[in-house]
Every structure is written in C-alpha cells, then in structure tokens.
Amino acid sequence: MTPQSKPVTILVAEDDADDRLLLKDAFQESSLANELRFVEDGEQLLAYLRREGEFADPGEAPIAGLILLDLNMPKMDGREALTIIKNDAVLRSIPVVVLTTSAEEDDVFYAYRLGVSSYISKPVTFEGLVNVVKVLNAYWLEVVELPPEQTANA
Numbered sequence: 063m064t065p066q067s068k069p070v071t072i073l074v075a076e077d078d079a080d081d082r083l084l085l086k087d088a089f090q091e092s093s094l095a096n097e098l099r100f101v102e103d104g105e106q107l108l109a110y111l112r113r114e115g116e117f118a119d120p121g122e123a124p125i126a127g128l129i130l131l132d133l134n135m136p137k138m139d140g141r142e143a144l145t146i147i148k149n150d151a152v153l154r155s156i157p158v159v160v161l162t163t164s165a166e167e168d169d170v171f172y173a174y175r176l177g178v179s180s181y182i183s184k185p186v187t188f189e190g191l192v193n194v195v196k197v198l199n200a201y202w203l204e205v206v207e208l209p210p211e212q213t214a215n216a
Contacts, residue, residue, distance in 0.1 A: 069096045069097060070127030071127055071128075072096050072097070072099070073101065073110060073129045074098060074101070075103070075107040075135065076130070077132065081184070086100075088188065089195055091192050094203075096199075096203060097124065103136050103138055104139055104140060105137045107131075110126070127156070127157075129147075129157070129159065130198075131143065132161060133173070140160065140162065141169075141172060144158060148178075154177070157179040158177075158179055159180045159198065160178050161184060163184050165183045182194060
C-alpha cells in the first residue's frame with residue numbers, strides 16, 4: 063500500500079449548497095490534504111472535465127483524479143453526466159463514486175452498469191459523513207492506484 067505521491071483533486075458534483083458545505087467541513091474534519099472542487103450540475107461537471115467556458119484555465123480547474131457524483135441535480139442530472147463520462151474515451155478512466163441520497167435499486171444497478179466505481183448513499187448525520195470521507199480517503203487515496211492524470215481534449 064502506497065499513498066498517492068501528491069494530493070488528488072476531488073471534483074464534487076452536488077447541487078445542494080448545504081450538502082457542499084457539509085462535505086467541505088467533513089473533509090476538513092478528516093484533515094485531508096486533497097483539493098476539493100465543486101460544480102453544481104451535470105453541465106458544469108462536463109464543462110470542468112473538458113476545460114470549457116469558465117473552466118478553461120487549468121489553474122482554475124485542475125485535473126480531477128476522482129469524481130464524487132450526486133445523481134439528482136438540475137439541468138443535467140448525474141445519471142446523464144455519468145453516461146457521457148463513461149462513453150468518452152478521455153474521461154472514462156476517471157474514477158466516479160456516486161454519493162447521493164438515492165438508495166433505489168434501479169439507481170444502484172444503473173450506475174454500476176454504466177461503470178461507476180462505487181455507490182454510496184449519503185449518511186444522515188455529519189459524523190456519518192466524516193466516516194464516509196475517511197473511508198473514501200483510505201481506499202481511493204491511500205490504497206488504490208489511480209490512473210495517471212490526463213488532460214481533457216488530449
């Protein structure tokens with residue numbers, strides 16, 4: 063087990079401002095050095111990953127090493143964004159962890175069928191969220207060997 067040599071940028075696609083704040087606080091509570099970046103819907107997620115529009119500057123949109131994806135978002139939901147990501151030759155290698163309120167069997171099945179790396183139902187307490195963040199860190203950022211960073215549109 064070797065930790066990643068440098069902190070991985072975690073891109074969080076979450077439309078709810080309170081959930082974004084809780085997640086940010088949970089990462090701080092866990093003392094993780096990883097940079098968190100947030101987008102609010104599937105359209106922003108794809109723009110970030112492709113470095114388009116407001117995300118064109120690499121300094122403002124570092125390459126995501128891991129995506130935390132909510133399924134229920136406006137404009138383009140997480141299901142549609144996941145479908146596009148996993149059908150894109152450049153983006154498909156980025157691990158996607160679904161972190162959502164939905165525990166529906168159909169959503170779980172659909173997400174895994176599309177190639178999601180993990181599926182987590184959001185905990186109802188802050189302590190539960192901190193626990194999830196610690197487990198995510200231990201597994202995805204210390205145990206797993208992530209693919210080398212790639213640039214979108216390469």
